[in-house]
Amino acid sequence: MSELHSLNVASALKGLRSGAFSSRELTAAYLQRIEQLNPRLNVFLYVAADSALKAATAADKKLSKSRKTKAKLPPLLGLPIAIKDVLTVAGIPATAGSRILEGFVPSYNATSVQRLLDAGAVILGKTNTDEFAMGSSTENSAYGVVRNPWDEERVPGGSSGGSAAAVAAGLAPVALGTDTGGSVRQPAALCGLTGLKTTYGRVSRYGLIAFGSSLDTVGILARSAQDAAILLNVMAGYDPLDATTLESKAPKVKLDGKATVKGLKIGVPKEYFIEGVQAEVAKGVREAIAHLEGLGAQVREISLPHTEYALPVYYIIAPAEASANLARFDGVRYGLRVEDQNLIDMFSRTRGQGFGPEVKRRLMIGTYALSAGYYDAYYGQAQKVRTLIRRDFEQAFEQVDLIAAPATPSTAFRIGAHTGNPLEMYLEDVFTLPASLAGVPGLSLPAGFDHQGLPLSLQLLGPHFSEERLLQVGHAYQQITDWHTMLPMDLLKA
Amino acid sequence: MPLSREDVEHIALLARLHLTAEEKERYREQLSNILDHISKLQELDTSSVQPMSSVVVEQSRLREDVAGPAMPREDLLRNAPDAADGQFRVPPVLDTSP
Numbered sequence: 360m361s362e363l364h365s366l367n368v369a370s371a372l373k374g375l376r377s378g379a380f381s382s383r384e385l386t387a388a389y390l391q392r393i394e395q396l397n398p399r400l401n402v403f404l405y406v407a408a409d410s411a412l413k414a415a416t417a418a419d420k421k422l423s424k425s426r427k428t429k430a431k432l433p434p435l436l437g438l439p440i441a442i443k444d445v446l447t448v449a450g451i452p453a454t455a456g457s458r459i460l461e462g463f464v465p466s467y468n469a470t471s472v473q474r475l476l477d478a479g480a481v482i483l484g485k486t487n488t489d490e491f492a493m494g495s496s497t498e499n500s501a502y503g504v505v506r507n508p509w510d511e512e513r514v515p516g517g518s519s520g521g522s523a524a525a526v527a528a529g530l531a532p533v534a535l536g537t538d539t540g541g542s543v544r545q546p547a548a549l550c551g552l553t554g555l556k557t558t559y560g561r562v563s564r565y566g567l568i569a570f571g572s573s574l575d576t577v578g579i580l581a582r583s584a585q586d587a588a589i590l591l592n593v594m595a596g597y598d599p600l601d602a603t604t605l606e607s608k609a610p611k612v613k614l615d616g617k618a619t620v621k622g623l624k625i626g627v628p629k630e631y632f633i634e635g636v637q638a639e640v641a642k643g644v645r646e647a648i649a650h651l652e653g654l655g656a657q658v659r660e661i662s663l664p665h666t667e668y669a670l671p672v673y674y675i676i677a678p679a680e681a682s683a684n685l686a687r688f689d690g691v692r693y694g695l696r697v698e699d700q701n702l703i704d705m706f707s708r709t710r711g712q713g714f715g716p717e718v719k720r721r722l723m724i725g726t727y728a729l730s731a732g733y734y735d736a737y738y739g740q741a742q743k744v745r746t747l748i749r750r751d752f753e754q755a756f757e758q759v760d761l762i763a764a765p766a767t768p769s770t771a772f773r774i775g776a777h778t779g780n781p782l783e784m785y786l787e788d789v790f791t792l793p794a795s796l797a798g799v800p801g802l803s804l805p806a807g808f809d810h811q812g813l814p815l816s817l818q819l820l821g822p823h824f825s826e827e828r829l830l831q832v833g834h835a836y837q838q839i840t841d842w843h844t845m846l847p848m849d850l851l852k853a
Numbered sequence: 854m855p856l857s858r859e860d861v862e863h864i865a866l867l868a869r870l871h872l873t874a875e876e877k878e879r880y881r882e883q884l885s886n887i888l889d890h891i892s893k894l895q896e897l898d899t900s901s902v903q904p905m906s907s908v909v910v911e912q913s914r915l916r917e918d919v920a921g922p923a924m925p926r927e928d929l930l931r932n933a934p935d936a937a938d939g940q941f942r943v944p945p946v947l948d949t950s951p
């Protein structure tokens with residue numbers, strides 16, 4: 360049997376069911392590894408060791424009982440999991456990577472978390488993130504940068520960098536992330552993982568500390584498409600607490616192995632192979648596409664003509680929504696308060712000290728874009744161009760079933776490489792932002808390594824609510840490749 | 854379009870952000886660069902395009918207007934920096950000096 364901490368979800372569940380190991384053994388193995396490696400990688404902001412072991416013990420009782428009675432078990436019973444620290448877990452501190460929320464202990468579970476708990480999952484802890492999920496490297500966390508398990512001098516990507524590094528380093532078999540402009544797909548790509556960004560409205564956002572409400576989605580960082588499907592099936596669907604979830608659009612994903620790649624039309628957008636994309640990244644994507652062609656897919660070039668406008672549109676709409684959402688952090692109801700003479704000065708002092716540089720920068724951009732005299736030129740125009748970007752995707756999906764493209768312009772970059780220049784950092788997301796603006800789902804898949812041993816990735820995008828198709832193709836690809844099974848050797852030996 | 858220091862101070866006031874002098878200068882420069890990049894959107898003619906005001910592809914459903922259980926008050930007040938008598942306590946809203 361391989362080491363417990365290198366199991367994927369499917370094999371962990373199998374082992375738990377058969378009694379090959381207990382949930383307590385599995386959970387303890389992860390907790391031990393977290394204790395050993397977290398000081399190096401800075402992945403977890405909070406480790407819920409006691410409650411995890413307690414939940415694991417309870418799961419073991421149900422598991423052993425069911426072996427006698429053959430009773431039906433909750434789908435994730437006994438499975439350890441990590442949660443990005445922008446989703447609330449009752450009784451566990453939530454920071455959103457910010458000083459302004461220091462000390463805040465939510466009294467309720469995010470719906471996505473609640474559904475995992477109802478399915479029997481064991482929560483290991485909360486993972487590091489760029490402050491309020493604003494960033495592409497986790498360098499914007501108030502609690503320090505996360506290190507990429509493949510090269511500790513490099514970033515894991517962001518903002519779900521903690522969740523990505525946790526799964527890549529074997530500190531959790533799977534983790535929840537959130538994707539507003541690429542925050543699941545980009546770190547998955549940089550850490551060699553399968554990363555699913557769900558369709559806007561597929562998984563409830565209740566309990567997700569809001570950043571950009573028309574963009575925020577809950578996603579999954581996993582070792583395989585199959586693992587992502589297992590979690591999606593538990594979390595997806597209508598939630599009365601989030602009006603954008605749709606009851607009619609959450610069929611269970613079935614990965615039956617009879618993959619549907621044969622005859623599938625895959626479009627490759629020429630706007631994603633531009634100057635500035637590392638040659639090895641483009642080559643890796645081309646090779647992965649050739650594999651899909653080998654499985655019977657029909658590949659053709661397409662155009663998404665407004666791709667270059669996604670970055671400016673995003674950096675108006677997301678900060679504008681953030682400036683409204685983050686108004687609630689004012690020193691009154693939770694977290695930090697910096698006292699001053701009157702209410703307004705208390706607000707300003709608290710926010711000035713509590714928010715980090717990138718959050719302040721985006722709040723300033725958003726406030727400006729919404730302010731009197733500039734609203735039409737910035738926010739109004741951005742919303743119109745957003746329509747054009749969505750239309751690009753609608754037109755593309757009239758011709759093809761899926762889009763295949765790079766997830767990022769480069770492999771994992773060095774810590775500090777872009778911190779002096781915000782725009783340079785924003786450019787890391789050029790290939791993930793368009794799908795976020797259109798609200799469509801996306802999947803990052805491990806697709807090899809560059810000459811430095813850093814993971815390469817393929818990004819697949821599909822029409823609204825096409826997660827099943829994305830995961831089917833991902834699963835089929837992972838039947839003929841083994842990139843997704845690779846783990847960073849240095850850490851494995853640790 | 855370069856922002857002035859006064860622009861930055863006005864935005865910071867609207868955003869309720871107390872900034873140091875050094876921050877004001879840094880943001881003046883960085884925001885000017887970012888706005889410069891964003892102004893690329895002005896090159897598109899969007900006179901016949903509708904703004905995208907909703908991401909949801911289907912009509913949202915309305916629920917029955919029935920009150921449900923609320924979160925317990927003590928749970929919510931527990932996280933407050935300052936609370937008394939079942940309420941959040943804040944500094945004076947109005948200037949009380951004579």
